[in-house]
Amino acid sequence: MCDVKDMTNKVTKIGLLGFGTVGREVFRILEEQKEYFARKMEYAIEVKSICVKDMSKDRGIAKKYFTTDYESIAKDPEIDIVIELMGDCPEALEAMQLALKNKNSVVTANKAIMARHAKELFELAYANGAEILFEASVAGAIPVLRSIREGLSANQIQSLYGIINGTANYILTKMTQEGADYEAVLKEAQEKGYAEADPTADVMGHDAAYKLSILAMLCHGKIVSVDDVFCRGIHYIKPVDIQMAEKFGYVIKLLGITKINGEHFEARVHPTMINKANPLAHVDGAYNAIEYKCNYAGDGMLYGLGAGGAPTAAAVVSDVIELVHSIRSENKINLQPSGFLSQSLVPAKPIDIQDLKSRYYIRFSVTDKPNVLSRMTTILGKNNISVQHLYQHGADEDQTIPLIIFTHDTLERDIRQALREIDKMDFITQTTKIIRIEE
Numbered sequence: 062m063c064d065v066k067d068m069t070n071k072v073t074k075i076g077l078l079g080f081g082t083v084g085r086e087v088f089r090i091l092e093e094q095k096e097y098f099a100r101k102m103e104y105a106i107e108v109k110s111i112c113v114k115d116m117s118k119d120r121g122i123a124k125k126y127f128t129t130d131y132e133s134i135a136k137d138p139e140i141d142i143v144i145e146l147m148g149d150c151p152e153a154l155e156a157m158q159l160a161l162k163n164k165n166s167v168v169t170a171n172k173a174i175m176a177r178h179a180k181e182l183f184e185l186a187y188a189n190g191a192e193i194l195f196e197a198s199v200a201g202a203i204p205v206l207r208s209i210r211e212g213l214s215a216n217q218i219q220s221l222y223g224i225i226n227g228t229a230n231y232i233l234t235k236m237t238q239e240g241a242d243y244e245a246v247l248k249e250a251q252e253k254g255y256a257e258a259d260p261t262a263d264v265m266g267h268d269a270a271y272k273l274s275i276l277a278m279l280c281h282g283k284i285v286s287v288d289d290v291f292c293r294g295i296h297y298i299k300p301v302d303i304q305m306a307e308k309f310g311y312v313i314k315l316l317g318i319t320k321i322n323g324e325h326f327e328a329r330v331h332p333t334m335i336n337k338a339n340p341l342a343h344v345d346g347a348y349n350a351i352e353y354k355c356n357y358a359g360d361g362m363l364y365g366l367g368a369g370g371a372p373t374a375a376a377v378v379s380d381v382i383e384l385v386h387s388i389r390s391e392n393k394i395n396l397q398p399s400g401f402l403s404q405s406l407v408p409a410k411p412i413d414i415q416d417l418k419s420r421y422y423i424r425f426s427v428t429d430k431p432n433v434l435s436r437m438t439t440i441l442g443k444n445n446i447s448v449q450h451l452y453q454h455g456a457d458e459d460q461t462i463p464l465i466i467f468t469h470d471t472l473e474r475d476i477r478q479a480l481r482e483i484d485k486m487d488f489i490t491q492t493t494k495i496i497r498i499e500e
Contacts, residue, residue, distance in 0.1 A: 076134035079146035086374030135159035149173035170197035176274040194380035202372030210400035216355035218280035227347035228263035265294035273317035282401040283409035293331040312342040328411035415474035420498035444479040
């Protein structure tokens, strides 16, 4: 429940932990939009303190704001809201816990900590009459969490498909539009600042897995460990895969997918072929989008900038505004940040990926030998895999021939068993790659 500290005070005071790209933009928005925010609420918003690592830097802001002591901000009785933008580090979690224990509400953009510690933080907030909101942790400026928590609260979310990593989407877009290979596009993305010097979290799907863990919690009311989210990256996608997708009417996107069927649900991140008629197929560059299906509201989609200083900061400030209304309300409101009662959130595991039934794109790399196709199709048939399309692509520079197969609906465990057998054959030159197809 919200603890109304001092209704005679017409200023809501903010403590800002971290002053990097997003933190600077949060400060700028709060300073530049004061008159605009005055039209939205009775109480002004004022940054009282900012925690940084290095006090010696000139940040163009009065030194009085800065400290290196995050504990002093988290425990400050004059501060109403602590904004945590420190990144995935132990100090960030400690700061949030300390703030909540001291009845200071928290706003965070920290997807990793929320994916790992959401229930614990929710319960800590409730026990101390505080709130915690985290809109900016998923999809930047797109109000996806608030939409699920509030706008779609009458519905059960039956399925959600998300393009929730801008770096991966930028790379796949460039590969699709220019026919370039993965390594060349990744290097260009790093040079332009769209990809980190170490892009592992983005291109291997880890960043999207954190976000999907949070989305699954809000969609289904289940605590999903990020370790249980099946996760594959885009590093193995080749121009031939892009070309084959195009030939058969598909586009390849890195998707976060969660679906529910009774007590069973899915939570997976991987490159996915989707039909070109799907709106997600046209989400290009660094943009994000979330497509959902509800039991009553039907189908919908949210689209916008998923990263960047200003878009992410705007999501942070939107949470601040919501908290100002809540904190200053005479009614003691608990916002239920997951959309579910905290006590009803229980740990749950998604189905094993091997139990997934889907269509598959399979790329074999073979040498030109007699009876290759008959030997392969025999193994596929033995493992209950029905072939819908088969295509032999031109030989690569090393004279390896990509042999492409699109399957009918098949269990993934059957696909894996067949590939274990086929990949042992003398005509296979490299490990076979698959891409799941979603209609």
